[in-house]
Amino acid sequence: MRRQVEILIIGQGICGSFLHLELEKAGVSHIVIDEALPFTASRVAAGLINPVTGRRLVTTWMIDQLLAFAVDAYQRLAGVLGSTFLEPVVVADLFPTAQMRLAFLNRLEEGGPYLRLPADEYDLLGRFHYTFGYGLIESCYLVDLPGLLAAVRRQMKEQHLLWEERFEAGELEVADTQIRYRDIEARRIIFCDGVASFSNPYFSRLPFAPNKGEALIVEIPEFQRQRTVFKKGISLVPWRDDLYWVGSSYEWSFEHAQPTEEFRQRTEAALREWLKQPFRTVEHLASVRPATLERRPFVGFHPVHTAVGILNGMGTKGCSLAPYFAHELVRFISTGSPIRVDADVKRFTRVLSRH
Numbered sequence: 118m119r120r121q122v123e124i125l126i127i128g129q130g131i132c133g134s135f136l137h138l139e140l141e142k143a144g145v146s147h148i149v150i151d152e153a154l155p156f157t158a159s160r161v162a163a164g165l166i167n168p169v170t171g172r173r174l175v176t177t178w179m180i181d182q183l184l185a186f187a188v189d190a191y192q193r194l195a196g197v198l199g200s201t202f203l204e205p206v207v208v209a210d211l212f213p214t215a216q217m218r219l220a221f222l223n224r225l226e227e228g229g230p231y232l233r234l235p236a237d238e239y240d241l242l243g244r245f246h247y248t249f250g251y252g253l254i255e256s257c258y259l260v261d262l263p264g265l266l267a268a269v270r271r272q273m274k275e276q277h278l279l280w281e282e283r284f285e286a287g288e289l290e291v292a293d294t295q296i297r298y299r300d301i302e303a304r305r306i307i308f309c310d311g312v313a314s315f316s317n318p319y320f321s322r323l324p325f326a327p328n329k330g331e332a333l334i335v336e337i338p339e340f341q342r343q344r345t346v347f348k349k350g351i352s353l354v355p356w357r358d359d360l361y362w363v364g365s366s367y368e369w370s371f372e373h374a375q376p377t378e379e380f381r382q383r384t385e386a387a388l389r390e391w392l393k394q395p396f397r398t399v400e401h402l403a404s405v406r407p408a409t410l411e412r413r414p415f416v417g418f419h420p421v422h423t424a425v426g427i428l429n430g431m432g433t434k435g436c437s438l439a440p441y442f443a444h445e446l447v448r449f450i451s452t453g454s455p456i457r458v459d460a461d462v463k464r465f466t467r468v469l470s471r472h
């Protein structure tokens with residue numbers, strides 16, 4: 118049976134999910150093809166939105182705009198999917214060294230936003246071993262990615278929008294103003310396929326910089342649950358079913374995307390030194406972040422094959438970037454309103470136009 122739609126989406130991670138939700142809102146017909154891979158970046162991610170980054174605690178790119186937009190976008194999900202999948206949290210940054218403490222205090226003194234000191238920097242000694250006090254990072258949020266992805270998937274199935282299978286790039290036919298894939302005819306195709314785009318015939322020349330991350334899922338029965346993410350080199354993040362996500366590594370060079378014994382041993386040793394309560398590892402996750410060399414996303418349509426688009430390159434920040442740029446992309450489709458130049462793939466017109 119032939120299906121005709123406006124947009125064919127490839128991939129249902131955080132990008133494909135928000136693209137679907139935005140297209141729904143705009144009344145644009147679409148179909149999604151996603152093979153249910155278990156260890157995609159969105160399924161392995163902690164789900165944290167943190168407005169500051171790095172040792173110098175600088176505010177992340179566009180954060181004021183992104184935070185306001187993301188909070189609104191997740192809150193709107195309550196009306197569509199029955200939950201916001203978003204929880205405000207505070208990050209307790211336990212300083213691993215005296216230098217890190219000084220860096221925090223200096224940033225605070227400079228007026229660095231989102232930072233403050235707790236009333237008592239040693240009130241966590243009942244739970245953790247630490248020497249140099251801690252600071253707090255505010256306006257952070259935790260996204261329940263497994264819950265969100267499952268709810269979006271359910272909705273797509275109910276609406277008969279989801280093809281649960283592998284997309285084969287070799288079977289895609291692209292013309293100027295339409296594409297065809299098996300029985301699907303669409304005006305446009307948009308790739309939200311995460312790291313698979315690195316070998317996509319249309320976008321493989323974009324400067325992707327794959328980054329591997331691993332995490333452990335642990336059980337800490339005696340740990341009192343709070344709306345807090347604890348950090349000291351590694352992060353301890355509340356996860357579903359009263360479990361905790363512990364991670365992560367950031368590897369630019371790696372041989373495979375699988376979990377490694379080396380990470381497990383190193384992380385368990387660090388956790389044993391840090392935590393005062395016993396824990397047990399119940400799962401070990403690994404995936405590759407679709408990061409980019411200049412740390413900016415890839416959004417928009419191919420400069421030559423204008424029926425072929427992309428929403429990708431979210432790197433370490435899919436939870437805050439995907440809602441915003443899915444919206445920009447759909448606004449472009451519906452009204453022609455331009456995509457931010459530093460996110461639009463048109464900035465790579467030269468490299469994408471080469472034969």
Ligand SMILES: Cc1cc2nc3c(=O)[nH]c(=O)nc-3n(C[C@H](O)[C@H](O)[C@H](O)COP(=O)(O)OP(=O)(O)OC[C@H]3O[C@@H](n4cnc5c(N)ncnc54)[C@H](O)[C@@H]3O)c2cc1C
Binds near residue numbers: 150405
């Ligand atoms: C360990 C780790 C921790 C992280 N922590 C955070 C965090 O705390 N906060 C944050 O904001 N970000 C975090 N990230 C980054 C975040 O995961 C990514 O930015 C985001 O998930 C990317 O989403 P995506 O939709 O682009 O890709 P993906 O999640 O990879 O989704 C791509 C989808 O496309 C499908 N697909 C691919 N190829 C095909 C094909 N040929 N046919 C059919 N389907 C296909 C896949 O099955 C998948 O469902 C973390 C990443 C990792 C690895």
